[in-house]
Amino acid sequence: MIAAQQATQSSTIHVDAAIVAPNCTIQIVSAIHPTPVEYTHCEPHHAIAMQRQRKQAFSTGRYLIEGAEKRFEDIGRVLVLPANVPLEVRAEGGPTQAVRCIFNQDAYARITGLDELVHPNEMVGCLDVKSPRITDTLARLAGEAEAPGFASRVLAEALGTSLMVEIARYVNDLQPRSTIQRGGLARRTHRQIIEYVETQNGTPSLSDLAKLTGLSRRHLSRAFKQTTGQTIYDYVEQVRFNRAANMLADTDLLIKDIAFKLGFTCSSSFSVAFRRACGETPKSFRKRMRPGAPDEIASPLSLAA
Structure with missing residues (x-):
């Protein structure tokens, strides 16, 4: 069982709902931050969190550990917080809510066979986790925490265990920036796709984007995945979700x-x-x-x- 421990920062974090299982703790947490906000967050146990508010105008961070990227990088909807590694955050602030799964180092090592969650020179990839399986699992855990059903604790334990495995797989596929091979999208083409997807109503298809960029669908799919770490479909769905959240909130x-x-x-x-x-x-x-x-x-x- 893991006791909840909150970060020391300028805003009080409230636990709105929780499920405590033997190997993990699931929490829905919320806070109202100053606008803008800058703080340092450190977890005593490994944690992964998914934000549940509209996308902020800006949200950046960096892990404060030797060997990690020193520049502030964009924080995505899902991020990993390795145990005892401070994360310095600069963000828009305001009201936030997240679902997080907290698990101790011993449980992670026992289930995955890995003593280390992620090497410092690969941590930058943990600020913006692009994995549909991880996102879907966190969404299921959030729903279960807010509306517990039969055997919620058992289900949370099973989903938490699968989440640890998915995190281990995701981290295993991360590469230090210095080892990323060529073959991805040109910066101009990447920006062209982003601007098109974020300004179009509906859902642009792979064929639409291939026509826009002048690339074959196969090459575009491969190059986009190599550049961003996610598929075009997952990216388009992420943008559509962000737009939905903004329209619902604003x-x-x-x-x-x-x-x-x-x-x-x-x-x-x-x-x-x-x-x-x-x-x-x-x-x-x-x-x-x-x-x-x-x-x-x-x-x-x-x-x-």
């Missing part, structure tokens, strides 16, 4: 109108996809991000229908 659009803007055929398919991505429905996410907002109000799209 606008009064009806959920069905948000679904339409994002290329979903109906609000129910959007709700299923959103819940799979973060462990809660669009409606509950909006209520959490905007406690005083009305459930549904008329929107220009609805009035035009």
